[in-house]
Amino acid sequence: MKGELKIPGYSSYLHPIDSHLILGIGRENQVKLSLFDVTDPKNPKEVSRYDLASEYYSAAMDNHHAFLQDPKYKVFFLPGSRGGYIFSYEANTLSLVKALESSTVKRGLYLNDYMYIVSDIGITSFKEGTWEKVGEFTYEKKETPEPTIMPLQPVPLPVEIKNQSSESSTLKQ
Numbered sequence: 001m002k003g004e005l006k007i008p009g010y011s012s013y014l015h016p017i018d019s020h021l022i023l024g025i026g027r028e029n030q031v032k033l034s035l036f037d038v039t040d041p042k043n044p045k046e047v048s049r050y051d052l053a054s055e056y057y058s059a060a061m062d063n064h065h066a067f068l069q070d071p072k073y074k075v076f077f078l079p080g081s082r083g084g085y086i087f088s089y090e091a092n093t094l095s096l097v098k099a100l101e102s103s104t105v106k107r108g109l110y111l112n113d114y115m116y117i118v119s120d121i122g123i124t125s126f127k128e129g130t131w132e133k134v135g136e137f138t139y140e141k142k143e144t145p146e147p148t149i150m151p152l153q154p155v156p157l158p159v160e161i162k163n164q165s166s167e168s169s170t171l172k173q
Contacts, residue, residue, distance in 0.1 A: 002041040007034065012061045015069065015076075017089055021047075023076070025067070031055040031080060033087065035094050050087065050094040055080040059106070068108040070115070073128045077108030077115065084108060084117045086131070098131045100124060 009028025017023050017035070024034040028051070035048040052058075058080050059066035068077040074090045075097060084105035086098040104120035114134065115126045122138040 003044050005036070005044045005046060007046055013064060013067065015064075015067060017069070017076075018071075021089070021092065023089070025058060025060050025078065027056075027061070031058050031061075031078075033078075033094055035089060035092060037092065047092050048089070048094040050096070052080060052085065055082055057081045066107060068110070070110045070128065075115075075128070077117070079105045079107065084119070086115060086126075098126060 009026055009032050011024030011026035011032075011034060013025040015023045015025070020037060020039040022036045022038055024032075024036060026032055026034070031052040033050040033052070034046050037045045037047045058078055060078055066079050070076070073088075075086055075088050078085045078087065082103060083099055083101040085096060085100075086108070088095050088097050100117050102119050102121070105117060106120065107118045109116050109118070110128065113128045115128050115131075117124045117126070122136060124133065124137075125135040126132065127134050
């Protein structure tokens with residue numbers, strides 16, 4: 001280990017943003033994001049921090065697939081227990097760009113200058129740069145038919161009777 005930095009809380013996921021910046025995702029009472037400058041590995045510094053008030057969990061803390069970075073726009077997507085969040089790290093400062101409130105947000109992806117936020121109920125798209133909402137698709141809810149309950153028919157079972165002479169006989173009902 002070349003260096004260390006003592007800060008409150010912890011980072012359970014570390015993601016290299018570029019050659020000298022590392023993003024830490026963890027907790028200190030709530031979800032905490034920290035941007036670390038590791039230009040001098042012997043002397044790392046926390047250069048920016050963002051506390052997500054009212055968020056106590058992000059899937060990115062346990063699963064790196066939940067995290068998405070778009071270096072072109074210097075943003076990243078983070079799902080939370082109450083919604084999905086797009087953050088900027090422009091000028092080495094963490095700032096919230098867009099928040100989507102929904103407890104079912106799972107993942108984000110970007111394609112051709114659009115950010116798509118995927119949830120259990122649909123997909124919402126935003127134009128990167130302006131962050132204007134440009135579309136929304138809701139999954140079709142299929143009607144589930146009521147289950148048919150079939151009456152049970154009694155099935156005769158063989159009954160074994162033992163007598164005192166330890167002989168057994170089988171009777172059919």
